Amino acid sequence: MTGITEQLADFAAGLNPAKLPEEVSARAALLIFDLTGIMVRARHDAESTPSLIRAVERLGMHHGECRVLGDNRGYSPTAAALINGTLAHSLDFDDTHAAASLHSSAPILPAALAAAEMTKASGRDLIAACVAGYEIQVRLSYALNPSDHYDRGFHPTATCGVFGAAAAAGKLLGLDAAGIVSAFGIALSQAAGSMQFLADGAWTKRSHVGQAAANGLICATLAAEGFRGPKEAFEGNWGFLKGYSPQPEPERAVENLGEKWETMELAVKPYPSCRYSHAPLDGLIALRQAHQITPEEIQSVEVGVSSTGHKLIGAPEELKTNPVSVVDGQFSMPFCAAVVLSEGNLVWDDYPTHLKNSSTLDLCRKVRTLVDERAESVFPREMSGSVNLKTSRGDFQTFIEVPKGEPGNFMSEEEFRNKFDGLCQPYLNENRREEFSDSLLGLEKAEEVASGFSMSTMEGN
Secondary structure, eight states: OOOHHHHHHHHHHHOOGGGSOHHHHHHHHHHHHHHHHHHHHHHHHOTTHHHHHHHHHHTTOOOSSEEOTTOOSEEOHHHHHHHHHHHHHHSSOSOEETTTTBOOHHHHHHHHHHHHHHHTOOHHHHHHHHHHHHHHHHHHHHHHOHHHHHHTTBOHHHHTHHHHHHHHHHHHTTOOHHHHHHHHHHHGGGOOOBGGGGGTTOSHHHHHHHHHHHHHHHHHHHHHTTOOOOSOTTTSTTSHHHHHOSSOOGGGGTTTTTTSOGGGGEEOOSSSSOGGGHHHHHHHHHHHHHHTOOGGGEEEEEEEEOHHHHHHHTSSHHHHTSOOSHHHHHTOHHHHHHHHHHHSSOOTTHHHHHTTOHHHHHHHTTEEEEEOHHHHHHTTTOOOEEEEEEETTEEEEEEESSOTTSGGGOOOHHHHHHHHHHHHTTTSOHHHHHHHHHHHHTGGGOSSHHHHTTTSSOTTO
16 A cells, blocks of 8 residues: 555645646635735844844855845845745744644745746746645644644644645656655654744744745755655654654545645635634624724623634733733734724734733733633634623623634635735835736746746835
8 A cells, every 4th residue: 555655745746737726726826925925024024034134144045046025135045945934934924724723835835936946937836836735734734633743842834844845846846756755754854843932932933934944945955866765754653643743643644635625725814913813803803893892991801712722822821911022922812802902903013012002911911811612612623713892881792703814704815915015015115016916916827936026125125
């Protein structure tokens, strides 16, 4: 019987852009568009970016022909993948997969983009490579059981992402199935990503996603040059699944492979915070608008999420109600709730303003995060949440089963454009943004990938 490593490699190598279902290709193009705006903004505004760029310069990796979004100079392929991957996850505004409990595009698109520039690949080729990466990354998380993987302290976006990145890059570099098997085997020694950043708001959640992108590209390139990796990267006795999960389910990695497209299950974020906070934020915004609720009349707020979500955005309560850094805020349900109750929305520019706002922080301490049994009952199929607002005028409740941006409540192209404009507006004028958006949304027709991403800076900047 063919092992799962070989089956996944066969799938990636054999994925024909011309035979990819039209809806899958179109969805992937939207995901690529969404991530591009995030990377442009993070290149300029994420507080972790300057040190990242200085490190790349010190390592001598800032000379080359590969693009970093929002930057007008060329970088080596590895540096471009590292920087773009880190930028992609620096705002925590990138796409998610509820059941696999991870982000997909952040480690995969940057590796694929660098490989596409190396090989002068077409837009269709880039899209197909990303889909191959998405499908493999998500299925590996299923096979690990993401809750068990998290409990061991791992971040599946990065640990599974390096394999998705290797598959995407390998496909663009022209690897056959045997070559992708080797790339997977090499990547086995690069699968990393610790959740320890939650303890103190460190920036490593961003960097280890960038490292997954860069390492995936390196692994694919090594394999392309004949370097051999072990053949059973996933199912072997010392392979990924047995090493990273107490009770893996290997068969889930290949279940309905090529028939059920997990790419269609990816969700996008309307708010730059942990995805588990989004259903409650939808609910809070709706209640605030419907009942004209003001912060001054709020007595207490109870927010309910799944137990997995509670671990990330609700506990420990002392930390979540006293955020200091942007990362703290992104993973604090109380803080995010306080901002939307104050502003009616949550955008990236709210973090520097509200982390130092005493009124916001006072409101933050009125918010309790609990495990909601209704949310738990539909998890991981849905990332639902409940809200119970107690005010001086009375109580208001709601339950949001499907948050905005999930496949069952997806964003429209206009909403994607609005998000893109909001992110890029400080650095690209209106004409440039419109031209850039049109180029990215027409990526499938691009004969060479570089043309679709060539407008991420203003001319002369």
